[in-house]
Amino acid sequence: MNTPARLSFTDVEVEYRSRGRGRVRAVAGVSLEVSPGQIVGLVGESGCGKSTLARAAVGLSAPSAGTVEYAGRPVTPLGWRPRSGAEVGLQMVFQNPYASLNPRRTIGSQLLDGVPAAVTGSARRARVHELLERVAMPTSAAQRYPHQFSGGQRQRLAIARALAPEPRMIIADEPVTALDASSQAQVVNLLVGLVRDLDMGMLFISHDLALVHEIADVTAVMYLGRIVEAAPTRELWREPRHPYTRALIDAVPQIGPTPRLPAILAGEVPDPANAPTGCRFRPRCPHAFAPCGEQPPTVDLGDRSVACWLTDSATAPTVARSL
Amino acid sequence: MTTLADPKAERALGRRRWLGRLRGGSTSRPVWRQPITVVALTILGGWLLLALLADVLAPYDPLAQSPDTYASPSGAHWFGTDSLGRDIFSRVVHGARLSIPLALAIVSLALLVGGLLGLVAGYVGRFVDEALMRLTDLVFAFPQIILAMAVTAAFGPNTRNAVLALVIVSWPVYARVIRSAVLSMRGDDYLNAARLLGVGPIRALRRDVLPNSIGPAIVLATLELGNAVLLLAALSFLGLGPRPPAAEWGSMVALGAQDLSMWWVSVFPGLAILTVVMAFNVLGDALRDRLDPRYTKGR
């Protein structure tokens, strides 16, 4: 198996059919790549399609257009066939540690689910203990049930389970959103440490921009089903090129000597069932101008890409250069 | 555990909620220690003992007729005798042997059939689910007893067909409860996580879905045991159940109902039905209180 365990999305679209709202295109054309050894952060408001993309990445839902490939092969939706071989190299850590562990099975039994069949006999138990040690939990945790652990500990156990089949790529869908600041730091450190040590790739989804800033090599900003900007994290933070990225950064509350309210982004997150025409951010964008009635193309600027008419040299008004 | 989204399943479980109030509601005592639960367990234990030891305990052969008809309760005949001079106490005791196992059989069969169908409907979803749910709606559309009468009348009135009829009228409720439990967990991430680790769908169904959905069905089954005793009695009351002269409580009540001045003929089997039904209900209620987080707060 020589193909690198890269995860790539090409023009992925995912639609939900729902009563009343008709067809909802929750992901509307996303191209993104995550390589082994790389942490890609994905940020965006609630409902913009982050989880939908994550689920499509591992095959929990099927894209209606475009392709998701892992290690050079298309990811197939879960069906009647058990996942095997290279497929289990792609794992997911879920947002809610209270729902992602079965309350009625011991931790050990749930970890064993992922231990490869090639490992047999007493080596299986040894592997479970090894996994628990890796996430800094006592080996006695194997005999206990999920409710005996706090949220942060559960998330560590869920991470141990995801590590069981020795994955090469991890999708982490808001793994720390349900935790308080200190447990967040513990879990994030653990995840990042593991990804670096084991040379895995990780797609880290969060709406906490500050957190993503801290850990991601590359950050992709999603708005209403599309990626509006992707760039090396440092550059994205230093010089955001998309007005929405700017708004997200400004909305992070900062610690300072006097209270200072974070900037407000006008308007509501639109319903993806009737997304605005043209640039989807237009109704809320402080810089919107004439060309924005058309959907902006994603412009490749070397190591970063932006989908905004402001970055297009042909249309950009000179005043709007600095956001 | 799971909460149920299906109103019909919900109703099936909530039907006898008043019994909870009878027990005094929110006392902090564990349900197994509450006096009414202890009483119910004792009653059921007593009936089981009577059923097991019927041959030893019953003073007379339950089928033996005697010239001493319509004897009122006395030292010789504790519960009196019926129109054919049969000892009612002996018949009631032997009746436990018939009613309780039959009720158990009805409920287990219905649980098995309904549970399996519900599991499949909930997990597979789509048209399988749609078809099964319409079928349950069809059954729900008739009052249970009417449907059961129709089925037994069609197949011929005897014990086997009565049991069959009662299974037919009662499986849908288990199907709905289990399906709704499965549905509410189908999106649960622990299932997804297991599947991503390489666990196949059948194993996931058995190890992750079934144990988490069986709880409400067990509670319901206990509650339904009382109902089964009652329905069976009703069928035999109408002459559609176990054939005479078998000592079945319902048919014994029917016999007495012909002339109410001989109250003992119907009252004693009636009381037997009442105590068993109540005891099962109290027990089911206690089980629900233990298993259902909505009735017991905390971890």
Next chain:
Amino acid sequence: MAPLLDVDSLAVTLPSPRGPLPILHDVSLTVDEGELVGIAGESGCGKSLTAQTLLGLLPPGAAVTGSARYAGTELLGLDARGWQRVRGAGIAMVFQDPSAALHPMLTVGRQLTEHMRVHLRMDRRAAGRRAVELLDQVRIPDPERALRAYPHQFSGGMRQRVAIAIALAARPRLLIADEPTTALDVTVQAGILALLERLRAETGLAVAFITHDLGVLSALTTRGYIFYAGRVVETGPTGSLLTAPTHPYTAALLGARPHGTQTGATLRPIPGAPPAPGEAPPGCPFQPRCGYAEPSCGEAPPPLTPAGVDRSVACVVRPHLEVAA
């Protein structure tokens, strides 16, 4: 002027299968008219329980000592009637999960007006008018239409604003907000914070804001309380509290945050976990996790003592602390 809310030496003990568990110890705090006060600390430190105490929502069997005076009335020991009065027009509450506060099957309008008709004895018309006014006040677009909508038709942020509108219906003077933005995005959170600040400025509403995000604490509130294991360990004006902490726990909480200064840095979590109720060590509850602990820390829980302008800290060592970022 006496503070609007004055909590003094509050202690709460909850029943548990293993006997009574002391959860809050010696909590004192004040909120002035029109003041934004923050309460922060890790999960399980007793923030919500403090709020529940102030609204008379403690579970049965809870034992409470100390005092909590609201506008001169002692709250502890009120009967059901007294609480009804306090909750109606005095203290209102907003929770983390707005869906829990809203009935899914009733329209927003029904829930808003029902509240007013019961608590304020308003007639249908007046209640309807006020409902529109309230929704407008919390910046729900097209309030008339919103009144006829069901909660699920709103986004999370809008739902939280509706919950705030309901809390404001009876014109409370103190709003206790228990992590109202924890489940929301930064952009939506910014809107809620601005809304609370505007309500304070326009109507003189006092807000006790519970959070575990120190950034939110700093951005919104003027005075803060840091809770640890059911105690107040440090308090003071938020600005100085968070830029120059004097308690090792406050500093450690600050250190665990993402700093936003450089990429690739690792976070510095606080080692270990807070003690479970009833399992706190005899001395300073933070001792097992504290990098500055000395033998004297193990003797008794340090009392909150004045330290600098308007500030108090519960630490016997008072080490020199590096200021994080």
